[in-house]
Amino acid sequence: MTQEEKAKIEEDIVEVLKTVYDPEIPVNIYDLGMIYKIDLQDDGTLDMDMTFTSPSCPAADYIFEDVRTKVEGVKGVRTSNINLVFEPIWDQSMMSEEARVELGFD
Numbered sequence: 001m002t003q004e005e006k007a008k009i010e011e012d013i014v015e016v017l018k019t020v021y022d023p024e025i026p027v028n029i030y031d032l033g034m035i036y037k038i039d040l041q042d043d044g045t046l047d048m049d050m051t052f053t054s055p056s057c058p059a060a061d062y063i064f065e066d067v068r069t070k071v072e073g074v075k076g077v078r079t080s081n082i083n084l085v086f087e088p089i090w091d092q093s094m095m096s097e098e099a100r101v102e103l104g105f106d
Contacts, residue, residue, distance in 0.1 A: 001042045001076070009076035010040055016070040022052075023059050027102050029067070033094025036085060044078030046071055051090045 001009075017030040029035065029050070037049035050067065052060055064084065071080050092105060100106040 001044075005076065006040055006042070009074060010038055012074045013038055013040070013046065013071055013077065016074055017067065020063060020066050020070060022057070022063060025053070025103075027095070027099040029063065031096040031099040031102075032090075033096065033099070034090060036088075040077070044076055046077050046080040047083070048080060049083045049085045051085055053090050055086055 014030060017035055018028045020029045021027070022029065022032075025032065032053065034052060035048065035050050037047065039047040041047070048067075048071065050064075052063070057063070064082070068080060068082055071077055071082070092100070095103070095105070097106070
């Protein structure tokens with residue numbers, strides 16, 4: 001896979017991540033800053049680190065499976081290894097400017 005192909009697939013991954021929402025928060029998980037790493041290998045294996053706003057998130061299973069289903073549906077992604085991590089601990093500073101405005105923090 002060329003660098004251009006890889007970059008396009010990674011852009012597509014970001015776009016589908018922007019369609020995943022915590023049912024209690026009106027901002028997508030990407031803009032919330034819950035995705036820590038997106039690393040696409042040349043063989044189509046996606047290694048991704050993500051977190052939740054809280055380790056006890058009641059929608060965690062739903063969100064995690066939504067992420068897996070959507071990223072594995074991206075053309076060029078053969079399989080995914082999605083790691084749930086809690087370091088660094090998520091905080092509001094990880095949100096995009098748009099998310100901060102949407103949630104009234106700015």
